[in-house]
Amino acid sequence: MNNPQETRRVWPEKLFYGLCLSAVIIPLGILVLLLGKVGMDGVARIDWGFITHYPSRLPARAGILPAMVGSIYLIGLTALIAVPVGIGAAIYLQEYGKNSRWADMIELNIANLAGVPSIIYGLLGLGFFVRTLGMGRSLLAGACTLALLILPVIIMSAREALRTVPDRTREAAYGLGATQWQVVRQVVLPVAMPGMMTGSILAISRAIGETAPLIVVGALTYLTFLPNSPFSAFSALPIQIYNWVSRPQEAFVTNAASGIIVLLVIMLVMNSLAILLRNRLERRLK
Amino acid sequence: MSENPAEVPAPLPVKFRVENLRAGFGDNEVLHGIDMVVPDRGVTAIIGPSGCGKSTLIRCLNRMHELVPSAFVSGSVHLEDTDIYAGAVDPVLLRRRVGMVFQKPNPFPSMSIRENVLAGLKLTGSLDKSTADEIMERALNHAALWDEVKDRLDDRGTGLSGGQQQRLCIARSLAVSPDVLLMDEPCSALDPIATARIEDLIHQLKEHYTIVIVTHNMQQAARASDKTAFLLMGELVEMTETKTLFTSPSDRRTEDYITGKFG
Amino acid sequence: MKVEIVGTAKPRSERLIEKALAACGFLSIAVTLGILFTLASETIGFFKEVSFGQFFGDTQWTPLFSSKHFGIWPLVSGTLLTAGIAILVALPLGLLAAVYLSEFASARSRSFLKPALEVLAGVPTIVYGFFALIVVTPILQSLFPGVQGFNALSAGMVMGIMIIPMISSLTEDALRAVPDALREASYGLGASKPATILKVVLPAASSGIIASVLLAVSRAIGETMIVAIAAGQQATLTVDPQGPVQTMTAFIVQVSMGDTPAGSLEYRTIFAVASALFVMTFAINAVSQRIARKYRGYSA
Numbered sequence: 063m064n065n066p067q068e069t070r071r072v073w074p075e076k077l078f079y080g081l082c083l084s085a086v087i088i089p090l091g092i093l094v095l096l097l098g099k100v101g102m103d104g105v106a107r108i109d110w111g112f113i114t115h116y117p118s119r120l121p122a123r124a125g126i127l128p129a130m131v132g133s134i135y136l137i138g139l140t141a142l143i144a145v146p147v148g149i150g151a152a153i154y155l156q157e158y159g160k161n162s163r164w165a166d167m168i169e170l171n172i173a174n175l176a177g178v179p180s181i182i183y184g185l186l187g188l189g190f191f192v193r194t195l196g197m198g199r200s201l202l203a204g205a206c207t208l209a210l211l212i213l214p215v216i217i218m219s220a221r222e223a224l225r226t227v228p229d230r231t232r233e234a235a236y237g238l239g240a241t242q243w244q245v246v247r248q249v250v251l252p253v254a255m256p257g258m259m260t261g262s263i264l265a266i267s268r269a270i271g272e273t274a275p276l277i278v279v280g281a282l283t284y285l286t287f288l289p290n291s292p293f294s295a296f297s298a299l300p301i302q303i304y305n306w307v308s309r310p311q312e313a314f315v316t317n318a319a320s321g322i323i324v325l326l327v328i329m330l331v332m333n334s335l336a337i338l339l340r341n342r343l344e345r346r347l348k
Numbered sequence: 349m350s351e352n353p354a355e356v357p358a359p360l361p362v363k364f365r366v367e368n369l370r371a372g373f374g375d376n377e378v379l380h381g382i383d384m385v386v387p388d389r390g391v392t393a394i395i396g397p398s399g400c401g402k403s404t405l406i407r408c409l410n411r412m413h414e415l416v417p418s419a420f421v422s423g424s425v426h427l428e429d430t431d432i433y434a435g436a437v438d439p440v441l442l443r444r445r446v447g448m449v450f451q452k453p454n455p456f457p458s459m460s461i462r463e464n465v466l467a468g469l470k471l472t473g474s475l476d477k478s479t480a481d482e483i484m485e486r487a488l489n490h491a492a493l494w495d496e497v498k499d500r501l502d503d504r505g506t507g508l509s510g511g512q513q514q515r516l517c518i519a520r521s522l523a524v525s526p527d528v529l530l531m532d533e534p535c536s537a538l539d540p541i542a543t544a545r546i547e548d549l550i551h552q553l554k555e556h557y558t559i560v561i562v563t564h565n566m567q568q569a570a571r572a573s574d575k576t577a578f579l580l581m582g583e584l585v586e587m588t589e590t591k592t593l594f595t596s597p598s599d600r601r602t603e604d605y606i607t608g609k610f611g
Numbered sequence: 612m613k614v615e616i617v618g619t620a621k622p623r624s625e626r627l628i629e630k631a632l633a634a635c636g637f638l639s640i641a642v643t644l645g646i647l648f649t650l651a652s653e654t655i656g657f658f659k660e661v662s663f664g665q666f667f668g669d670t671q672w673t674p675l676f677s678s679k680h681f682g683i684w685p686l687v688s689g690t691l692l693t694a695g696i697a698i699l700v701a702l703p704l705g706l707l708a709a710v711y712l713s714e715f716a717s718a719r720s721r722s723f724l725k726p727a728l729e730v731l732a733g734v735p736t737i738v739y740g741f742f743a744l745i746v747v748t749p750i751l752q753s754l755f756p757g758v759q760g761f762n763a764l765s766a767g768m769v770m771g772i773m774i775i776p777m778i779s780s781l782t783e784d785a786l787r788a789v790p791d792a793l794r795e796a797s798y799g800l801g802a803s804k805p806a807t808i809l810k811v812v813l814p815a816a817s818s819g820i821i822a823s824v825l826l827a828v829s830r831a832i833g834e835t836m837i838v839a840i841a842a843g844q845q846a847t848l849t850v851d852p853q854g855p856v857q858t859m860t861a862f863i864v865q866v867s868m869g870d871t872p873a874g875s876l877e878y879r880t881i882f883a884v885a886s887a888l889f890v891m892t893f894a895i896n897a898v899s900q901r902i903a904r905k906y907r908g909y910s911a
Contacts (some may be wrong), residue, residue, distance in 0.1 A: 307840055
């Protein structure tokens with residue numbers, strides 16, 4: 063039986079519950095709104111011409127080819143640089159660094175680097191890669207910059223993967239008279255590899271959407287050729303989108319939305335690849 | 349009383365001679381100067397209450413103790429003529445002569461049964477493809493596991509029962525042809541039937557290997573070993589023939605432990 | 612067959628591998644040094660031509676005009692204004708979302724709601740910038756006629772949405788770490804669920820919550836594209852969110868998009884501004900880490 067005291071208590075509780083639930087629903091709703099708006103605005107514009115044309119002063123003729131190709135080259139180079147170094151660093155910290163004070167310092171350092179704004183990595187790229195090393199405003203400079211940006215994330219996720227390998231697996235290998243590298247390479251890495259690959263792919267997929275560091279390093283917004291070497295000038299999808307969004311004409315806004323759809327599709331494909339890969343490799347271990 | 353040299357029995361060959369072994373972690377010393385002799389061949393059991401240092405002691409015999417970052421150790425352990433803690437000794441090489449079986453069976457999760465058995469050889473780069481199958485079958489036979497797995501050698505090592513996994517780990521250790529097998533409470537995670545099979549196995553193995561087994565199960569020590577050492581709070585209280593230790597121990601503390609007054 | 616135990620089992624190739632791995636580890640230190648050196652060297656060059664008094668005392672920022680002023684405050688105010696709006700949006704939503712996930716949601720709903728919120732953090736910021744300019748600003752303009760085409764409010768709100776997962780995830784972890792015994796003690800005294808959450812659980816998790824909010828603030832301060840697209844490029848010292856501002860990050864973008872010869876004063880200004888940005892975010896992150904460490908010590 064609901065006595066008055068209970069009823070007085072139930073309503074504030076329901077209200078509180080509703081408030082908390084809305085706090086989850088509202089942001090998700092806004093996300094749906096955002097994606098819906100982008101989709102509605104941009105989907106019609108996507109056709110073969112859009113994908114294969116170069117940028118143009120006329121929005122109807124403008125395309126994202128150099129930007130898309132630039133982005134693909136960019137993340138390919140970035141992955142080539144960042145993944146081996148990141149995994150190497152994670153192996154060092156997790157397997158070799160236990161005793162060392164240096165390793166503690168490196169760990170703290172990586173946590174700090176993860177919190178540095180991405181545009182500052184751009185300035186590092188500009189000062190060091192573009193100017194000091196003389197790479198110029200090239201694909202290579204952009205890739206090195208992005209690699210440094212995502213390195214902390216790759217290292218942290220690779221370490222997590224290494225941490226999931228139970229110590230008794232390592233013990234068994236040491237007990238058989240294996241050296242440390244033999245233990246790491248033949249026993250630990252095979253078990254940790256799916257997680258490390260997944261983490262790396264997710265990190266790279268974030269790199270595709272990065273704009274600020276590339277602007278500082280000097281990605282171009284109007285490119286009439288495709289990059290043909292690591293030292294050539296380049297463009298990238300987010301850069302092109304930024305350029306279009308900054309133009310007042312309505313039609314360019316549509317182009318920007320279409321560019322965003324292409325970008326999100328590429329990211330979605332990469333993320334799904336990461337998850338599929340992890341599931342496949344994990345199943346092989348069971 | 350004259351001592352006729354012909355009447356004094358020749359001393360049994362010694363496998364390990366432990367002298368003044370101190371070991372611990374950080375500020376905490378766990379072993380306070382152990383002096384011990386482990387005879388060649390046969391089974392030596394180490395018993396004692398939880399925390400007395402049994403695991404630490406056995407891990408000092410194959411230098412696995414020092415793999416923990418805060419570990420320290422001093423004193424000497426002679427494996428036959430060589431002090432294993434001498435500077436010139438590589439612990440990795442030591443562990444190929446002194447194998448270890450752990451409390452919780454730990455077959456390598458990414459490998460099949462065949463790969464697990466051969467893992468010791470593959471890890472250390474001494475795997476010869478031509479003799480591999482022969483070595484694997486011999487090791488599995490020695491571990492009394494061959495008949496049960498011979499038709500599924502390519503299945504996952506982790507798919508076996510607990511007792512089978514432990515025998516797989518024993519086969520894995522035997523495949524590298526050690527002379528010593530250290531066993532750290534090998535049956536504590538197993539059911540009684542699996543335990544009995546492992547004890548039978550130990551009985552067969554002791555003819556060819558020196559076996560040192562740590563156990564908190566006194567009946568197991570009484571059943572399976574030839575000599576027993578009683579460790580209490582980091583000190584070796586008493587070590588003698590198993591039968592003697594369990595029927596007429598010379599130290600009061602040993603008697604209290606085996607009669608269940610504490611532990 | 613006796614295996615000799617004297618000698619070494621480690622081939623030279625393995626020693627090389629270990630050195631290579633260590634080098635990978637130490638690379639991160641090189642990166643930090645690189646950032647510090649790059650920022651510092653150009654900033655020192657900057658301060659050879661511009662005095663501290665100008666930088667910290669002037670209230671105008673016009674380094675690219677013919678009449679140059681180098682007061683940092685307009686940029687700082689733009690940054691803090693947008694970040695402040697972002698926190699005003701993200702804090703209540705993030706906190707309450709965390710409460711829902713930790714205290715009300717079943718394990719099943721949590722398993723898809725939590726990753727769903729994480730998606731917010733994964734959307735590229737350029738997409739958020741588009742959203743702020745094309746969708747949010749017109750809506751705000753229809754509600755408040757004073758809102759201009761470029762304004763801090765729109766950018767700040769969208770930034771807030773972006774950083775919600777930072778607050779909600781870390782806060783949820785902090786709430787889950789509060790021992791159930793505390794909740795039971797409160798219920799045992801006859802307190803209702805909302806009262807228990809507000810008066811017992813949230814305070815117990817306060818260090819974790821504060822640490823997460825600080826991290827979110829630092830993220831908002833370092834954000835570039837949303838403000839570059841939607842907040843405008845007008846460096847003014849103001850608290851009015853209806854009009855354009857220029858954040859520190861947006862200024863760096865503005866200069867980078869133009870043709871600024873290396874080594875010139877204009878070139879150096881972006882490094883000086885970046886140094887200020889770096890100091891701010893680093894300080895906030897350091898405080899956040901200190902607080903998080905203290906909190907982890909408590910719950911252990």
